[in-house]
Amino acid sequence: MANLNTGAVEGRAPLNALTQLLLPEIALPVLVAARLPFPVKAAASVVLLGSILRTFLTATSGVVVNDYAIGSAVLGNTFFNILLFVWITDPMVEFRYLRDADPSPLASRSFLARLYNSLRVIRNYRLIGWNTQIPSVPLPFKGTRTQFLYHRVKQFLWSFVLTDFTESYVYPFYHLYVPGSTDPPLPTGFDGLLLRSWNALVWLAMTYAILKMYYEAASLLAVGLGLSRPEDWPDMFGNWSDAYTIRRLWGRTWHQNLRRHFSYWGKLVVRTLHIKRGTWLSSQTQVYTAFLLSALIHSFGDLMLGRQHFGRSFPFFLANAMAITFEDAVIALGQSLGLGFGKEGPTRAVRLLGYAWVIFWVRYSAPMYVDWMFESGVVENPVLTFSPTRTLVMPWL
Structure with a gap:
């Protein structure tokens, strides 16, 4: 065991x-x-x-x-x-x-x-610069190598600060995620809802910042040493303003490092099942193929922790596929009724409603993955060995 x-x-x-x-x-x-x-x-x-x-x-x-x-x-x-x-x-x-x-x-x-x-x-996970480059990659940096390095250093420092701030909450207050036997239970009711929502937000921000920080460090090293060009290193994440649907959250805003797998496997499944391309069934088949692959890749991490844990990561990813099916149906219904969609896409009101939906869904679904990370001990030690916040600020609080 x-x-x-x-x-x-x-x-x-x-x-x-x-x-x-x-x-x-x-x-x-x-x-x-x-x-x-x-x-x-x-x-x-x-x-x-x-x-x-x-x-x-x-x-x-x-x-x-x-x-x-x-x-x-x-x-x-x-x-x-x-x-x-x-x-x-x-x-x-x-x-x-x-x-x-x-x-x-x-x-x-x-x-x-x-x-x-x-x-x-x-x-090259996103196949940047190749004829097979995945879609929805942020625009490449326009400027000289020196300008790129200056810009990327600023991004790296911002990611470092965000990582430091979030880790300085998660690890000193670990009991707010997984109470120990001697810790008081988490509050219930509205207070409990607010606390769990805040905890999920901080954990997601920490994950985002850590991934971004590592990527930016790698790009600084590669471009600084002349091993690659600035245009080979577009931003890892897309714009958060694009995330007004779950599909766009995962397909545009979040990192696309696994998308080449999703794209090729999705097309293979559609072709094997003789599903007509461009149809609703083709789209949904590719969505479920993508999230099934993502679930499998993450579940290999489960398996490394012990055979009894294999599949613990599955529910989160499959639930997101079902959420996309639901929102696609709602969007199709709205478009058929002429509600909230013009020639330039969704109206501002619909986008605001979409942001609220995405926030609600992430808050609802994140514990399927976050709770498992804490219960298993995966989230146990901070990435930063030196923390300015924990070393210089928190002792005075």
Whole structure:
């Protein structure tokens, strides 16, 4: 049984970073770059997939939050990258970098050139600059490298401050999320509703700030060292003003790092089921495919914490798919009646109503995911090892 608070998972072997983390990350780009017959590549990919599944089931880093991140963000992503780039599409044939000075197909280039480009594809989650770039990516930065670095440093500092502020609430007041045996119970009634709503808002802001901070640090390093261009690093998140529906919240405002999986798998399912493209059924099929994939990727993190936890992340993602179906039906009804929709889209009143709906839904659905994160011990230690707020401000309060 897992002792989640200490991070120890009984019966599991210590994670070998070299063979269980680094090896799959090296093997996949080599496999993509190699011009081997498909049966050979498929067989090799099955071995890789099996080794990753074995890691999910038998290994532990000894730290709960690391296990969850490895299972979902690292190996979970790699698992579906293998399926995508070996089984569904061939980047060496179908992909083209739009700013590439060499017009020749990737498949015709040397092995080292193919390997370099396969690495670029695999690590470029939104496929920025490629002919397969996902939709709804924020506009690229317009300006010089120096201007980009100055702009991105300001963004990074803002994200750092937001991370510090939110972590300075979540961790010192952990008992307001998960009361211990000696802590007073959380209030009920309207006071309890307000507290839980505030807690959910702070946790979501913390998650947003941490993801944004890491991305901005990576972009500063890559552009500062001359490894990539400013236009290769558009903002990670879209505009919050776009989030007046649940569909737009997840499809435009939130990060799109997994969308390439959703797009290819969604189209594959629609094509396999012979569903006509552009129809309501096609749209809904792709929505449920996307959220099912997201649930699976996050549930690999559950699995790293123990087999008994597999699927704890599912309800949140599937509930969001159902919420989109509901709102699509309401929007279609409103449009058919001519209510609140003009030639330029929804009216201001409808957008305000939409924002209220999104806030209500996020408040209602977030505990499905947030509560599980706290109960499992995933949210246990702050990201920032040094906190100006906790070190310099809170002792005086």
